[in-house]
Amino acid sequence: MSLTDKDKDTVRLFWAKVAGNTEAVGTNALYRMLTVYPQTKTYFAHWKDLGRGSANIRKHGKTIVNGIGAAVAKIDDLQKGLLTLSELHAFQLRVDPTNFKILNHCLLVVLAITFPAEFTPEAHVAVDKFLAAVALALSEKYR
């Protein structure tokens, strides 16, 4: 299910709206993930504060969404563009790739809440495909 040119255009256009909101979207998605899928907390045992407004969550949420924004810029070759991040996730973080799907779902929920009018089914399918492609590229170096 690779990205068509139309998908890429749709993603670029839609993500331009997210760009102004990275901390809010990221914080919301990350907090949501930790709450709705408690098993994901196992990766954050080193954080003391996993509460809603925690500084850790805000910073990390922003990092993640900025990372996705950077992936949008590399949408024409995600595997090459995300090589370093893939190595990080594969060799250091060793996050089970199932969790990429979980976070992606939480991101979609936040996008639906934050952009109810713009997150049309057409935008949804393009963003869903894109996030799946990002997850695949991040998994590249795992084995």
Add this chain to the structure above:
Amino acid sequence: MVEWTDFERQTIAGIFAKIDYETTGATALARCLIVYPWTQRYFGNFGNLYNAGAIKINPLIAKHGTIIVHGLDRALKNLDNIKDAYTELSVLHSDKLHVDPDNFRLFSDCLTLTLAAQMGADFNADVQAAFQKFMLVVVSALKRQYH
């Protein structure tokens, strides 16, 4: 038997008290058919599904979306025994409709997103968790009679 906290019971009841079955059902099903186009395989007799525009205005799809969401009422009324409440529907989906149960998860995700868009900030993390747990239980009950 599934354990429900008071918060979960109230949240689920609250969501269903407020939703507009027609709009929510129609929107969720249309979204499902657009975002996961392979789900259209079950809707061969539903008229024009040629593109997203057609799907969104298709009255048969809208009507069916409402039926599906009303199907969740059964779980709402039988929260403490969803498993048995869905035996009949599970047999129907397995033996008559021949629906791949993975589609239940896909529709569930689309319904979640539709509700999120409608409820906005009210669809907070705890509400999402309660609703997703509810849908997981229903989906599991619908899968049970497959053989």
